[in-house]
Amino acid sequence: MSGGAGSARVKPRILQGMRDFLPGQMILRQRVMDTWRGVFERYGFAPIETPTIEYLEILTGKIGEDEKLIYHFEDHGGRPVGLRYDLTIPLARYIALHRRELNFPFKRYHIAPVFRADRPQRGRYRQFWQCDVDIVGSSSPVADAEAIMVWIAALESIHMPNFVVQINHRKLLQSLSTYAGAQPEQAQSIIRAIDKLAKIGAAGVEDEMLRHGVSDEAARRVLELVSLQGRPHDVLADLRERLAGLDEAQQGINDLEQIFSYLRDMGADPSHYTLDLALARGLDYYTGPVFEAVVEEPKIGSLGGGGRYDGLIGMFLGEEIPATGCSLGLERIVDVIEELGLLPQPEAVSKVLVTIFGDELIGASLALVEELRRGGVPAEIYLGESRQLRRQMEYANKRGIPVVAILGPDEVTNGTVMLRRMATSEQEAVPRGDAAAAVLRLAV
Ligand code: AMP
Numbered sequence: 001m002s003g004g005a006g007s008a009r010v011k012p013r014i015l016q017g018m019r020d021f022l023p024g025q026m027i028l029r030q031r032v033m034d035t036w037r038g039v040f041e042r043y044g045f046a047p048i049e050t051p052t053i054e055y056l057e058i059l060t061g062k063i064g065e066d067e068k069l070i071y072h073f074e075d076h077g078g079r080p081v082g083l084r085y086d087l088t089i090p091l092a093r094y095i096a097l098h099r100r101e102l103n104f105p106f107k108r109y110h111i112a113p114v115f116r117a118d119r120p121q122r123g124r125y126r127q128f129w130q131c132d133v134d135i136v137g138s139s140s141p142v143a144d145a146e147a148i149m150v151w152i153a154a155l156e157s158i159h160m161p162n163f164v165v166q167i168n169h170r171k172l173l174q175s176l177s178t179y180a181g182a183q184p185e186q187a188q189s190i191i192r193a194i195d196k197l198a199k200i201g202a203a204g205v206e207d208e209m210l211r212h213g214v215s216d217e218a219a220r221r222v223l224e225l226v227s228l229q230g231r232p233h234d235v236l237a238d239l240r241e242r243l244a245g246l247d248e249a250q251q252g253i254n255d256l257e258q259i260f261s262y263l264r265d266m267g268a269d270p271s272h273y274t275l276d277l278a279l280a281r282g283l284d285y286y287t288g289p290v291f292e293a294v295v296e297e298p299k300i301g302s303l304g305g306g307g308r309y310d311g312l313i314g315m316f317l318g319e320e321i322p323a324t325g326c327s328l329g330l331e332r333i334v335d336v337i338e339e340l341g342l343l344p345q346p347e348a349v350s351k352v353l354v355t356i357f358g359d360e361l362i363g364a365s366l367a368l369v370e371e372l373r374r375g376g377v378p379a380e381i382y383l384g385e386s387r388q389l390r391r392q393m394e395y396a397n398k399r400g401i402p403v404v405a406i407l408g409p410d411e412v413t414n415g416t417v418m419l420r421r422m423a424t425s426e427q428e429a430v431p432r433g434d435a436a437a438a439v440l441r442l443a444v
Contacts, residue, residue: 017126096316104137134325195280375436
């Protein structure tokens with residue numbers, strides 16, 4: 001830690017929307033990721049990895065108006081490249097490239113950072129982690145239901161209260177504009193307007209549709225339909241009648257009926273999923289069922305988004321491979337966990353600090369800390385200069401290390417170690433051979 005004499009000091013700073021994490025935050029983040037890895041693997045998803053940087057042409061032309069948020073630049077060889085915007089488009093490219101090495105239906109999960117030049121604000125960063133599960137090579141609603149179910153299981157595994165997975169269908173949305181009597185080329189603008197219903201309200205959505213040239217009458221009919229409320233089964237039956245004769249709509253209704261029935265079969269808690277006819281999801285690549293996970297409190301926006309994207313892989317392959325999946329955003333989830341205190345505050349990684357009585361006993365303490373580590377206990381030795389026990393215990397306290405091991409000349413002679421439980425200041429002398437088990441017992 002020397003001063004770097006003579007060189008100009010560089011002001012330490014980081015880019016807007018990018019974050020550093022302190023160990024306490026990282027322990028919490030990793031805990032969530034580890035829990036989810038376990039959940040994803042319980043549902044049969046295998047991990048994969050793709051690069052952070054892709055050829056720019058891989059990323060463009062697939063997500064719609066938010067494409068402007070893709071970070072791009074020329075690499076050292078003058079090639080146009082971009083930072084991945086999500087994990088779905090790289091997956092589609094990956095499937096097209098490795099099709100012959102994979103067996104379908106193929107289930108993968110991927111937990112990794114993505115980049116968007118978004119306007120930073122609460123819950124909105126420029127680098128953030130997504131946790132994606134996808135099923136490639138199945139067009140069955142069973143796959144959609146399973147993608148939703150793994151989400152519900154993931155959110156339940158971290159004790160997230162009051163979350164709801166909203167479910168809708170792109171084909172239903174697509175046929176809304178036909179039903180309402182709008183022009184076919186207005187369908188996309190209508191879907192984009194409806195997507196903002198929760199944010200800007202019915203009047204705002206109506207204004208936006210009118211601005212895009214949708215007639216008064218068509219806008220009213222669209223709004224009436226997307227505002228239908230009730231049990232999914234009843235609303236779908238109602239829609240089936242209203243949208244009679246529209247093949248696309250009927251297909252969407254069939255898919256949704258099956259998804260809701262499979263979710264019931266899997267025992268999904270009905271308070272955790274619902275039909276939401278206004279859910280559109282901004283991304284252009286969705287073709288079938290679409291999902292979004294939200295919490296009521298705190299107001300943090302969506303926790304995750306997903307859906308079926310049967311055409312995306314075909315953009316790389318020339319031949320369509322159906323796919324469905326969903327993505328949970330780690331940052332907002334961790335924000336909610338912290339805000340609601342859903343998981344115990346992260347503790348230090350080490351369960352025990354081995355102190356140093358004096359320089360002549362450094363070797364004895366090193367031997368002990370290594371014994372504890374071999375016994376499966378995360379353990380560290382005091383690395384500061386002080387040989388005062390009080391100072392060493394203060395350090396353990398500040399770090400949140402629950403147990404301190406004291407090894408003085410008497411303990412060395414007796415073959416024991418003194419363990420102090422910091423929370424209660426209780427001390428107990430235990431035989432060396434029992435130290436690892438005793439630390440684990442005292443550290444809870
Ligand atoms: P999307 O890929 O846009 O469907 O987003 C999926 C999930 O990623 C969202 O539900 C959020 O949880 C998360 N997310 C999207 N954008 C951001 C952002 N700028 N910062 C943090 N999380 C985000």
